[in-house]
Every structure is written in C-alpha cells, then in structure tokens.
Amino acid sequence: MSRKKILITGAAGFLGSHLCDRFVNEGYHVIAMDNLITGRLKNIEHLFKLENFEFHHHDVSKFIHISGQLNYILHFASPASPIDYLKIPIQTLKVGSLGIHHCLGLAKEKNATLMIASTSEVYGDPEIHPQTEDYWGHVNPIGPRGVYDEAKRFQEAITMAYHTYHGLNTKIARIFNTYGPRMRLNDGRVLPAFIGQALRGENLTIFGDGSQTRSFCYVDDLIEGIFRLLHSDYNQPVNLGNPDEISIKDFANEIIKLTGTKQKVVYKDLPLNDPKQRQPDITRAKNLLNWSPKIDRAEGLKRTYNYFKSLSLEELNEKDHYNFDKYIK
Numbered sequence: 001m002s003r004k005k006i007l008i009t010g011a012a013g014f015l016g017s018h019l020c021d022r023f024v025n026e027g028y029h030v031i032a033m034d035n036l037i038t039g040r041l042k043n044i045e046h047l048f049k050l051e052n053f054e055f056h057h058h059d060v061s062k063f064i065h066i067s068g069q070l071n072y073i074l075h076f077a078s079p080a081s082p083i084d085y086l087k088i089p090i091q092t093l094k095v096g097s098l099g100i101h102h103c104l105g106l107a108k109e110k111n112a113t114l115m116i117a118s119t120s121e122v123y124g125d126p127e128i129h130p131q132t133e134d135y136w137g138h139v140n141p142i143g144p145r146g147v148y149d150e151a152k153r154f155q156e157a158i159t160m161a162y163h164t165y166h167g168l169n170t171k172i173a174r175i176f177n178t179y180g181p182r183m184r185l186n187d188g189r190v191l192p193a194f195i196g197q198a199l200r201g202e203n204l205t206i207f208g209d210g211s212q213t214r215s216f217c218y219v220d221d222l223i224e225g226i227f228r229l230l231h232s233d234y235n236q237p238v239n240l241g242n243p244d245e246i247s248i249k250d251f252a253n254e255i256i257k258l259t260g261t262k263q264k265v266v267y268k269d270l271p272l273n274d275p276k277q278r279q280p281d282i283t284r285a286k287n288l289l290n291w292s293p294k295i296d297r298a299e300g301l302k303r304t305y306n307y308f309k310s311l312s313l314e315e316l317n318e319k320d321h322y323n324f325d326k327y328i329k
C-alpha cells in the first residue's frame with residue numbers, strides 16, 4: 001500500500017518538527033521543507049535516516065515543485081515571535097502571502113488537503129474574552145505586530161477563497177500560545193526567555209507590570225488537535241489552545257519555583273500593541289474534534305525545562321543560532 005504523502009513547510013521549526021515526528025510515526029511519507037532562517041536542522045536530524053522522510057531546503061516564498069502525488073500540505077513556515085518578525089518583517093509578510101499562494105496553487109494542482117497555521121494574533125489585542133472564532137479582531141495593521149497579524153489574516157482570506165472558489169479542502173487552525181521542547185531559547189518568547197534567564201543566572205524580565213495574561217498549551221496537545229482537524233470535514237477556523245489562563249507575573253513566579261533560581265524579576269517597558277489578555281474559547285474544537293488539552297502547565301513546564309536543561313553551555317549562551325545577514329539581501 002502506498003503511503004499518504006504530506007508536505008510540511010517550516011518543518012525545521014518548533015511546531016513543524018513536532019508535526020514531522022507525528023506524521024512520520026503515523027506512517028505518512030513526510031516532505032519537510034524549510035529555508036532555515038528561523039528553523040534548525042537539529043530539530044529533525046533524527047528523521048533523516050528514515051525512508052519515509054525527506055528534507056527540501058527551500059524558501060516557500062518561491063515557486064514550490066513537488067513531483068508525483070501529494071495528499072496533504074501543512075503551511076507552518078513563518079517567523080513566529082515578536083522579536084523575529086521585528087527583525088525580518090518583509091520575510092514574514094512574504095511567507096504569509098507569497099508562501100501560502102504557492103502552497104495553495106500546489107494543493108489545487110495535486111488535489112491535496114491544505115491546512116494553514118493561523119494564530120490567536122488574528123484577534124489582535126482582543127476586546128472580547130475569551131476569544132471565540134466569530135470574533136473579527138482588533139489589529140493595528142501598521143504596528144510592530146502588523147506584519148505577522150496581517151499576513152496571517154491574509155492567509156485566512158486567500159485560503160477561504162481557494163476553498164469557496166476552487167472547492168479546495170482547506171483547514172484553518174488558530175493556534176494560541178504553545179510551548180515545549182525545541183522552542184528556540186533566544187527567540188524572545190516569554191517561556192524560553194524566562195527559562196534561559198533562570199539557567200544563565202540572570203534576572204527574569206517582565207514586560208509592563210506583568211498583569212497581561214496568556215494561556216499556554218503544551219505542544220503534544222496542540223499536535224493532537226492539528227491531527228484531528230486535518231482529518232475532519234470542517235473548513236471554518238478552529239481555535240486550538242489551552243484555556244488555562246495566567247498572568248505573566250504569576251507565570252514568572254512559576255518558572256522561579258520550577259527552576260529554583262535565586263534571581264528576581266525586573267520590569268521593562270511593555271512593547272507596543274502587546275495584547276492585554278488572551279484565552280481561547282475551545283468549545284468548537286471540543287464539539288467538532290472531541291479534543292481538549294490533556295497536559296497541565298505543571299507537567300508541560302517540567303518536560304520543557306528538562307529539554308532546556310539538556311542543552312550545552314554553548315547553546316545556552318549563544319545569542320541566536322542563525323545569522324539573519326546570511327539570508328537577507
């Protein structure tokens with residue numbers, strides 16, 4: 001029996017690499033694609049020896065060619081932290097616009113099912129709480145997060161258009177804050193920032209007064225939600241995340257307890273347009289996919305901390321693993 005073939009863009013990134021693991025284990029043939037600007041080969045190295053895995057070093061903002069049959073496409077390529085998209089705003093916009101256009105064209109050609117990694121950022125700094133899928137959002141298009149938020153909103157629009165106009169089978173996962181092993185230590189996101197600071201013996205930096213909230217989902221739960229959504233017959237957006245909400249200040253205290261660091265918290269300016277609160281309403285995912293997160297924060301943080309602890313001193317201290325200048329013309 002021939003294997004189902006799946007293309008995963010952003011495959012060397014945090015979520016992409018976990019998706020590769022899952023689909024390889026489910027017996028799919030995985031075509032992993034990444035331009036390695038923010039992804040790392042180390043995340044998928046262990047899969048290279050498998051016969052149902054191949055890696056293509058390619059920028060999806062350029063035309064994508066895949067020969068033969070293709071059953072699924074997961075478009076997960078994108079810088080995904082505020083620091084990254086501030087550093088590479090044009091690439092962020094391109095992968096979210098040109099990149100998805102190429103993926104959709106390929107999906108149409110192959111009659112493949114396509115899923116996009118959308119985000120809670122489509123809701124911006126939300127005025128309703130928790131966020132349901134029918135909320136249209138509160139986004140500043142020209143603010144620092146605009147390049148990411150609007151690229152993701154455009155992705156939803158063009159994906160829907162291919163669904164309604166071309167009848168393509170498409171899925172839209174609105175992914176809320178997710179954490180776990182293989183996050184980049186220095187991508188600026190709050191969890192690797194806090195854990196990295198604790199491990200290096202630095203103070204933990206809270207932006208603003210720390211009263212802003214987030215709801216953190218452990219990566220394995222998210223991957224299960226994505227797997228179920230991909231195989232559902234549903235084409236409207238679905239929130240995937242863990243509704244267990246916490247303030248950033250309380251989160252810092254949890255990390256201090258977990259790591260046993262003797263360091264304190266220090267306060268820095270809140271970045272512009274930083275959402276004040278965020279919590280997914282996952283009623284739709286529960287009803288539709290019979291899905292809800294199973295791993296609570298205590299357990300998820302323990303597993304994530306163990307991963308970060310296993311990194312070498314060199315990895316812990318590197319500013320970042322990649323060199324933007326090498327890639328950006």
Ligand code: UDP
Nearest residue numbers: 082188189190191193205206207212248274
């Ligand atoms: N944050 C913080 N200290 C840090 C990094 C982030 O207090 O060193 C805050 C940030 O301002 C935001 C929250 O933590 O309110 C989550 O930030 P992250 O970048 O992880 O994700 P996002 O804002 O996109 O949810």
